[in-house]
Amino acid sequence: MSFDVERIRKDFPVLSRELPGGRTLVYLDSGNSSQKPTPVIETMREHLAMHYSNVGRAMHVLGSESTEAYEAARDKIAAFVGAPSRDEVVFTKNASEALNLLAYSLGNRSNTDPRFTLGEGDEIVISEMEHHSNIVPWQMLAQRTGATLKWFGVTDDGRLDLSGDVITDRTKIVSVTHQSNVLGTVNPVAEIVRLARQAGALVALDASQSVPHHPVDVAALGADFVAFTGHKMVGPSGIGVLWGRQELLEAMPPFLGGGEMIEAVWMDRSTYAPVPHKFEAGTPPIVEAIGLGAAVDYLTGVGMEAIEAHERDLTAYAMRALQEISGLKVIGPTDLGDRGGTISFTLEGIHPHDVGQILDDQFGIAVRVGHHCARPLHLRFGIPATTRASFYLYNTTGEIDALVRGLHQVQKVFA
């Protein structure tokens, strides 16, 4: 394997930054947001400096250059996730907006397509391991429509519990995470799709934690919708994606109304643009989309298989090293099958906020502490919070060694 992590690290300027007090940065928080490589930064800078204008409407050189770059980004992202058509890639501001867009298209009285009608007696299925962004929009949908919200539980070792009849013939949509942002668990999408298909339900995946780290082919996954976000995949914040099957996107009502999403407007009614523009009201995050295009170019250049393999090695190394620390308990699967490079844990008798503060201040180690926007999952495990280390293509085993040293020091402070 010709994966040269030291060469990759040179592409990310912030990784050679010195923190106040002369500490080296050890960035183990990519599950929260990833760092950005020079090609992404330069592409965005260059576009802002030399090509920027509004997209899809301006009849001049800059307008066409911007439009071309924005739409080229859509092509790149469609290819990156194996979308059968570029028109199936809808730009949103993040994965939360993508999931909200979808949730608002169900139970909308302006739409009579039976796949998207929702009311009392109908069921929405999620899981206990979801990020709040794949819980709250569905709670709100249930409140708006009177539909019932149900969920899969989570087993003690952090796997989705598919037993029981959670999905029934009343289920209209199943929306679950592809990879848990806390447990690292990669869920069995094929089995979930099979269960949902039997019930005639739609399937949505929150792929915010999988698309950045694994080769993902949306057509092969078999789901109807896949949401992900740019900032976790070496792209900028402010840009996300909803992929959906074209005929479903066409059958859905628009989400936000405004410029660019219309075909024709009268004072009392409008007709809408074809997908994906039907869902892209107003001036979109142009430079962010172009930056995300550069991000997928960069990831493709490194190779998603290589990135996945590197993270698998890091995860194996970290799992061994962390489990040797007394009083450390991993929350999530400890076996390496079907899991990604996110490891959450508790340290006996020490609150995660204290762990995070000492790791940061004394060692320059950035981890995330808290409930990671997955409070119900923490309630499930009877804990208020965890410390989470999440790895990406630029992390090294040396950084995991630093984390282990840091955790020993934390234990010394609280001994």
Place this chain on the structure above:
Amino acid sequence: MITDSMYQELILEHYKRPQGRGLREPYEAEVHHVNPTCGDEITLRVHLEGDKVADVSYEGQGCSISQAAASVLHELTKGSTVTESLSVVDEFTRLMQGRGQVEPDEDVLGDAVAFAGVAKFPARVKCALLSWMAYKDAVVRSSAV
């Protein structure tokens, strides 16, 4: 390292051996306060005898700063008068909200001066203040009884 100034020996002592922890009877008011950003929480009871703070009992979960602050609060308020205790709360609040620029009044604060370092960490100030705000709330409620 700045955390050295935050994790004072005295704070760690109170965290490991909290004073007055546990909910006790009798009490005139019980309050439950949470810090939604980090999930720290405290249930706190106040028992007054006339103008005297006869007991402050509490149960909570959270980081060392929030739990040690509750322990120090118990020590400083129990046995004092309500008026005295509220002036300690005011001085502690002033110290915590002073972004590390406030010179604490040691005569008023006693052990609570150990939290001076916390004021430099805006994210942790709420941890230190959680139980103290709960106490203030409980005193107001018990006085209203």
